[in-house]
Amino acid sequence: MSNPALSNNPALNGKTLTADELRRIYDQPAAQTQRPGVDASASAENASASADSVQQPPVIVPSDKPMTYENTISKTVMLFLIVLAFGAVGWFMPALALPAAIVGLVLGLVNAFKKEPSVPLIVLYAVFQGVFLGGISGVFEAQWSGIVSQAIMGTLIVFATVLLLFRSGKVRTSPRATKIFMVAIIGYAAFSLVNFVLMVFNLTDNPWGMRSGWLGIAIGALAIILASYSLVMDFEMIQNGVKNRVPEKWAWSAAFGLMVTLIWLYVEILRLLAILRGD
Numbered sequence: 001m002s003n004p005a006l007s008n009n010p011a012l013n014g015k016t017l018t019a020d021e022l023r024r025i026y027d028q029p030a031a032q033t034q035r036p037g038v039d040a041s042a043s044a045e046n047a048s049a050s051a052d053s054v055q056q057p058p059v060i061v062p063s064d065k066p067m068t069y070e071n072t073i074s075k076t077v078m079l080f081l082i083v084l085a086f087g088a089v090g091w092f093m094p095a096l097a098l099p100a101a102i103v104g105l106v107l108g109l110v111n112a113f114k115k116e117p118s119v120p121l122i123v124l125y126a127v128f129q130g131v132f133l134g135g136i137s138g139v140f141e142a143q144w145s146g147i148v149s150q151a152i153m154g155t156l157i158v159f160a161t162v163l164l165l166f167r168s169g170k171v172r173t174s175p176r177a178t179k180i181f182m183v184a185i186i187g188y189a190a191f192s193l194v195n196f197v198l199m200v201f202n203l204t205d206n207p208w209g210m211r212s213g214w215l216g217i218a219i220g221a222l223a224i225i226l227a228s229y230s231l232v233m234d235f236e237m238i239q240n241g242v243k244n245r246v247p248e249k250w251a252w253s254a255a256f257g258l259m260v261t262l263i264w265l266y267v268e269i270l271r272l273l274a275i276l277r278g279d
Contacts, residue, residue, distance in 0.1 A: 097135025
């Protein structure tokens with residue numbers, strides 16, 4: 001799903017402030033009328049102190065070493081290779097999948113809500129998610145031969161299709177669609193949490209909990225649609241970052257956001273295929 005580190009950044013979410021808007025926000029205390037008999041330097045110092053005491057929103061200005069499509073792609077590929085490398089560890093040691101998933105979830109939340117991208121934390125996220133994906137992929141492959149290659153192919157097809165539609169201008173986000181997306185995400189998360197509790201406490205005999213049969217197929221299809229829309233949001237934010245020439249470090253946040261969405265998409269396709277191939 002869309003990375004808050006990107007969506008909350010004014011230069012990536014399409015809400016970049018103009019020079020006049022920045023001047024009004026940051027120079028407003030200094031523009032106050034000077035009272036007679038008050039020293040100008042003292043007034044300036046007071047204005048500066050007043051400005052510092054108010055927590056201002058982060059502002060991203062054009063950089064001499066900007067984020068580009070090329071460095072965003074290179075960082076995404078780097079994270080993808082890390083996921084593959086540690087996926088091999090999880091494949092042969094599936095017992096590590098659950099603890100890796102927990103650590104990966106924590107790292108994902110930390111990275112998503114950090115104000116500045118942290119390369120070590122983003123790399124660690126890829127490491128633990130690789131172990132998690134490798135573990136569950138190995139277990140699924142042992143149960144249903146060929147399912148992993150099908151899931152990988154499905155993920156690549158969805159990614160390529162959404163990218164081509166985005167590049168052609170046929171798909172874009174909209175405020176209305178994004179509101180619907182957020183409501184659907186909340187509902188999906190609530191359903192998944194309840195289903196997880198039922199499975200953990202053995203309150204259902206089905207290995208998929210409530211995500212079985214036609215309901216499981218419908219939920220899986222909805223999740224894939226939501227992940228596809230999240231890809232469109234990621235692409236738009238990357239486009240905004242490149243257009244606004246934000247510093248190159250934000251390419252790491254963009255790469256992280258893409259990896260989060262692609263991992264989510266792969267897991268949903270893998271689970272949907274397992275439900276379809278199950279008894």
